[in-house]
Amino acid sequence: MLDTTDVLIAGAGPVGLMLAAELRRDGLKARVIDAHDERVFFVKALGVTARTLEIFEDLDMTRDAIDAGVWLTGADTFQDGTLAFSAEIPREGLPYGALSLAQFETERILEAALARNGGHVEYGATLVDFTESGDVIDARIQDACGESRIIRCRWLVGCDGARSTVRHRLDVAYEGDQYPQTFMLADVDVDWHLPRGRMYRFNVSGEGGAGSTSLAALPVRGSARRYRLSMILLPDDAARHTLNAMPDFAEIERIMLPVLPKDTRLSSMRWSSVYRVSHRIAQSYARGRVFLAGDAAHIHPPVGGQGMNTGLQDAHNLAWKLALVARGVAGASLLDSYEAERRPVGLDVVESTSRALNTVLAHGEIKPAMRETQLLVGYRGSPIVxxxxxxxxxxxxxxxxxxxxxxxxxxxxxxxxxxxxxxxxxxxxxxxxxxxxxxxxxxxxxxxxxxxxxxxxxxxxxxxxxxxxxxxxxxxxxxxxxxxxxxxxxxxxxxxxxxxxxxxxxxxxxxxxxxxxxxxxxxxxxxxxxxxxxxxxxxxx
Structure with missing residues (x-):
């Protein structure tokens, strides 16, 4: 018998899970597949905005998110060991503050919301390719044993990241470029005398600017000393490490301790990585019955914690439109408004975070601002308002x-x-x-x-x-x-x-x-x- 569903979602990261949970709640048959054998526990995305916490209310998961995160109270920037800038995050006047929430916790909470609505993730299932014919799509899926099967769906949504198979098969251009800098990330315990709950940035000028670098530290729930450290590597260190490598603890200490406050001690490393930062946006968010969301549609510097949040709001925008069309309440043209509303938002985020990263590279001041809450994102001028x-x-x-x-x-x-x-x-x-x-x-x-x-x-x-x-x-x-x-x-x-x-x-x-x-x-x-x-x-x- 033919395996069918209303919506097939490729990728069980936060964006795919959000979309699947909302569609299941709204009564659609939605399935989400992921190439991983199980959920991974890396601290990738961290910041959760006030607007994202609002939309989490729709799935009754805001309290769970708050309990698993750390409220960010302010941001301090040190220049060559001296406090240069300091800013407080408002405690009143907004629906929520800024929350540091590890991506694996976001995924755990979203997967629980999906389960409450009768869904589950099909792990070990990789989208290989798909064909669209009339009002259906046949997606070829390969399992962990190498066996293939077909899932027939009415719509396909690529939430499968920056290297999206869906986007590649659609032949949609991913416009933009990659920054030349190489970054190193580590999930470690940090023993120092700085107060918990703040974001820290440590800038080092170096002699004649040759040794100029910057390191950011954000608190992570799980240990009172747990932080995610992210640093711009100096050219010699960047040449020593291949991308996506996992440097050992000794290398993390060697590179990061000289940038951190004196007498800082690191321990209990859980994960490390070396990566590059890109600024790209898909030329189109939709073709026919196929859609792109999250990193499959846009990727940008992590300054301000906008990436995952923007993707989650892609899903929130698309879900209700798919639900109406699937139930026959609305015509297919409603789905055209997804790209009309969300691509300008993605473009704005790519541009603004790129400017912010250039400010970081120049050791300028980055202050938490209202735009980072994403409460100001709007669709005035949309064809459906x-x-x-x-x-x-x-x-x-x-x-x-x-x-x-x-x-x-x-x-x-x-x-x-x-x-x-x-x-x-x-x-x-x-x-x-x-x-x-x-x-x-x-x-x-x-x-x-x-x-x-x-x-x-x-x-x-x-x-x-x-x-x-x-x-x-x-x-x-x-x-x-x-x-x-x-x-x-x-x-x-x-x-x-x-x-x-x-x-x-x-x-x-x-x-x-x-x-x-x-x-x-x-x-x-x-x-x-x-x-x-x-x-x-x-x-x-």
């Missing part, structure tokens, strides 16, 4: 932007305040309305009508929440407990303050937490007209 509030100031959240969170929301008969994010995401398309005065009942009636149309169009993927002012919530004639949607009182005015909300406004928030549509009045006809256009309803039927 629409705004009917053209007169609103540009600083307010607009279609394409991430929907900001708002706390202090109170639901009748629930004894604790809630956040807006408690009612968003998890595969749902959420219609959000705001009413602060409804003397004639027209605005709530309009929202009721829109909710009915919204649910009729999206079925189980639809959700709705009405935010009301505390004055309206406390009015004697107001009915606080509707069955068709949740009603929340904006007791502290945080929702209105975050969204610039005016009486009768409505927003459609996509499953990835970005605003898809905004209207000054909640018109069911206008809402569904936008939705039909986005979902390409004629093609879906």
């Amino acid at each position: 629409a705004d009917e509030c053209a007169d609103m100031a540009t600083e307010w959240p607009a279609p394409g932007d991430r929907a900001p969170d708002a706390g202090g929301l109170v639901q009748a008969f629930v004894g604790h305040a809630q956040r807006l994010r408690d009612h968003l995401g998890r595969g749902r398309h959420t219609l959000v309305g705001y009413v602060d005065d409804d003397t004639d009942g027209a605005r709530i009636a309009a929202f009721d009508t829109a909710v009915d149309a919204w649910r009729a169009s999206l079925g189980a993927a639809a959700s709705a929440v009405l935010i009301v002012s505390p004055e309206l919530a406390n009015a004697s004639a107001f009915k606080p407990a509707q069955e068709a949607y949740r009603t929340l009182s904006d007791t502290e005015g945080k929702f209105a303050g975050a969204f610039g909300a005016k009486n009768g406004m409505a927003w459609a928030v996509r499953p990835d937490g970005h605003i898809g549509y905004r209207s000054a009045s909640c018109s069911a006809d206008a809402l569904i007209a936008w939705l039909d256009r986005v979902l390409d309803r004629k093609a879906a039927r």
Whole structure:
């Protein structure tokens, strides 16, 4: 019998696992294969951004991630042994701080989320090639014993890294170049007098600049002294080591100790590597029924910890679109918006991290900044967003932007305040309305009508929440407990303050937490007209 699935994912790193877990949660048959015989335990990617922790909430794994990581409290840069720059990471005002989380822990937590949704990784399975014919793809898989089999899928997603077989078979150009510098990495215990929880960079000028180098240290959970050290090798040392080699502990000590603070001691090395850094982006993220995500689509310097996070958000963007098309709710043209929205983000990350690495090489100052949280990533101008509030100031959240969170929301008969994010995401398309005065009942009636149309169009993927002012919530004639949607009182005015909300406004928030549509009045006809256009309803039927 033919082996079939809706979506086949090549690569069980963080990006492939994220995509598989979301698709399984949304009811699709999704399978993920990986050439490794088992999960590896190397500390590759480390930084997890505030935005990634937000999207982890969709799979109920944020708490697990926090418990397995180390909060980063600040960044200190030393120049030739003297503190040159210091910056603190804000503790308030953001949904989350910056978390140092070893990639193998990210993968462990994501694999558990996949299992909770009925999936598993097919280890020891290598994608060899594939052919697309009509509305199916036949992928040839080779197992660890060398035997081949065919998996027939409706879509194939390459999450198989910088040397992607999927990208290679598509013959998609990987545009960019490689930096000439060679880097050495070590996962070790570091015994020194510096405070735990901070990121450190140690720059050494060298005589006449000939011995100029830089070493970065980031804390890793598992030991109070565990750090990942990454250093730019001097030319003689770079010539001594082949790429992807694993230098022994004595060599790590010889090369790294002279750059570290005096009297530092290293021990308990778990892993080491020698590598080069590239800056590349795929010319296309999609062809036909085949998609690229993560390092298969973009690779860039690790400065700022953007790489894995950008890939995870690729998966988060693609998952809900694949789910709608697979269920026949949307036409295939919706999938075109994946590249339209995500490739500009990838290009921006490649360019910004390349600039940041050049600053590091010049021993300049690198400060943690708002852009590194990835909370500002947005899709204004996307072909699938629409705004009917053209007169609103540009600083307010607009279609394409991430929907900001708002706390202090109170639901009748629930004894604790809630956040807006408690009612968003998890595969749902959420219609959000705001009413602060409804003397004639027209605005709530309009929202009721829109909710009915919204649910009729999206079925189980639809959700709705009405935010009301505390004055309206406390009015004697107001009915606080509707069955068709949740009603929340904006007791502290945080929702209105975050969204610039005016009486009768409505927003459609996509499953990835970005605003898809905004209207000054909640018109069911206008809402569904936008939705039909986005979902390409004629093609879906």
